[in-house]
Amino acid sequence: ETVINRIAAGEVIQRPANALKELIENSLDAKSTNIQITVKNGGLKYIQIQDNGVGIRKDDFSIVCERFTTSKLQKFEDLSSISTYGFRGEALASISHVAHLTIQSKTASEKCAYRAQFIDGKLNGPPKLIAGNQGTQIIVEDLFYNMNVRKRALKSASEEYQKIADVVGKYAIHNASVGFSLKKFGENNDIRTPVGSNQTDNIRTIYGNSIARELTEFSLEDDKYKFKANGQMTNVNYSTKRMNFLLFINHRLVECQSLKKSIDQVYTNYLPKNMHPFIYLSLKLDPKNVDVNVHPTKHEVHFLNEEQIVEIITAAVEKKLLGCNN
Template identity: 60%
Template sequence: MELFLSPQKEDMSIVCERFTTSKLKTFEDLTQIATYGFRGEALASISHVAHVTITTRTNESKCAYRGAFSDGQLKAPLKPCAGNVGTQILVEDLFYNVATRRKALRSPGEEHSKVVDVVSRYAVHNSKVAFTLKKHGESLAEVRTSANSTHVDNIRSIYGPAVAKELLEVTHEDSQLGFTMNGWVSNANYSIKKCTMLLFINHRLVDSTALRKAIEAVYAVYLPKNMHPFLYISLEIAPQNIDVNVHPTKHEVHFLHEDSVIESVQKCIDARLLGSNASRTYFTQVSSQVVIM
C-alpha cells in the first residue's frame, strides 16, 4: 500500500501505536474531517492481528528504513535499506493469532473478489492515480490503470466497453444545500440485471440505499422492467455537514438535509436522461413458425 505522506525515521517507533495520527491538530479539527482516517487506529489494529512490515523513505533521507511490528510495537531496531521515496506497508498472515476470525473468512477466491471490487471502485474514482492489483502468484494484473487515464477510461478498462460507450456525464452544484456532484451514469441504451453504483462522498467509498432507490426510480421510466443502470457518482459535502462515525467501517454516512440532497441529485439525473439526444436501441424477438406438410 502506497501512502502520500511518509513517516520520518523518528516517528517509526510510534506509527503503529493507538491514537497516533497527523490528521488532528486541534479539537476543532474533528468538525472538518476530510481524510479517510483520523483516529490513529488502522495500523494499530492490523498490527495486533497480522505481521506488519513498514518500509519508508522521505525526500530528505539518503536511504529507506524498514521495521517489523507486532501488537503496535517495533520488534527490533529499524534497519536501513534501499527504497523509493514513499511508504510501503506489507501485511502478512492476517488473523494468524485469532483463530475464530480466520475461520470466519470465506474462501480465498471470495475474499479476493471483495478486494478486487473495492480496488476497482477506488481506481475509477481516482483517475489520476495508477492502480495495479495482482493475485498472489499470478503474473497478470486483475486491475491496472494508468496515472493519465480518465474516469471513462477506467470504467472501460474495469467494467467493459459496453457500458463505457453508453455513459452520460452529470455535474450539479447546489449552493443552497451546500454540495456538488460529478459523475458518469449509463443512458437508456444500457441496462444490467443488478444496479452497479459507485458512490463516493468526500472521496470516501460509501453506500446509500435511499439514494440508490431514488435514482433507480428515475431509470424505471427509461429501462425495461427489472433492469438497472450503472452509476458512478461523487458528492462533495461540507465536512461539518457529514457524520462518518455511523459505522465502524465508515461505509455508511449521515449528512444534513439528506432527503433534500437526494431529491436534488434525482432531479439532476432525470433532467440529464430526458435531455440526452442519444439514440435509443430496441431489441425485438421475432418468432418463426415451421409448417410440416
C-alpha cells in the same frame, strides 16, 4: 488489554478488502501517483501495497501504529474531517493487532529507506536501514492469525479477492490520475490503470466497454445545502441485473442506500423491467454535516439534509436521462 485491543481492531478491520481500503487511502493521502498491490490467497495470507508517496520518516516509525496517532490533524478545525474519514489514526494500529505488519519507507529528505515490523501497535525492534526508492511499502501477513473466529467467518480466498478487486477498481476510477495495479503474487496484473488516465477510460478498463460507451457525465452544485456532485451515469441503452453504484463522499468509498434506491427508482421508468444502471458519483459535502456516529467500517453513511440532497441529485439524474440538459 491485548485482547481488548484485538477485539477493537477486529471491528475496524473486518476482512482483507477492508484493510486494503485503509492502506489505499493512506497512500492517496501521502500524495502517491502510483500504487501497486500484490496479494496472496485473497489477501488472507499476504497483502503488499507499494506507493511512491511522501514516505514515513525514520523517527515517525515508532508512532505510526499507535492508536489515535495521526499526522493528518494539525489544527483543531481539522477535527471536523474525522466525520468523513472516521476514527483517525486507527488503521495501522488495528492491522498490527490482527496481522503481521511490515513497513518499509523512504522520504525525500532521507538518504536511505527503513524497514520495521510491528506487533500489537509497537515496533518489534528498531527500523533497519535498507536500500529503497521514495515511498512506502506495507506488507500485511497472516491476517487474523490470532482470531480464529473471525478467520472462519470469512469467505473463500477467491471471494475475498473479488472484494479486493472491487475496492481497487473503484478507487482507480475515483482517482483516475493515479496509476493503480493489482495482481495475485507471481501472476499477471488483473487491474492496471496508467498514471494520468481519465475516469471514462478507467471505467472501460474495469467494467468494460458496454458500460463505458453509454456514459453521460453530470455535475451539479447546490448553494442551499452546500454540496457538489459529479459523476458518470449510463443512459437508457445500457442496463444490468444488479445496480452498480460507486459512491464516494468526500473521497471516501461509502454506501448510502437512500441515494442508491432513489436513483435506481428513476431508471425504472426508462429501463426494461428489473434492470438497473451503472452510476459513479462523487459527492462533496461539508465534513461537518456527515454523521460522525456511523463507524467508518459500517460503510453506510448518513448526512445532514439527506432527504433534500437525495431529492436534488435524483432530480438532476432524471433531467439528464430525459436529455433536457439545463
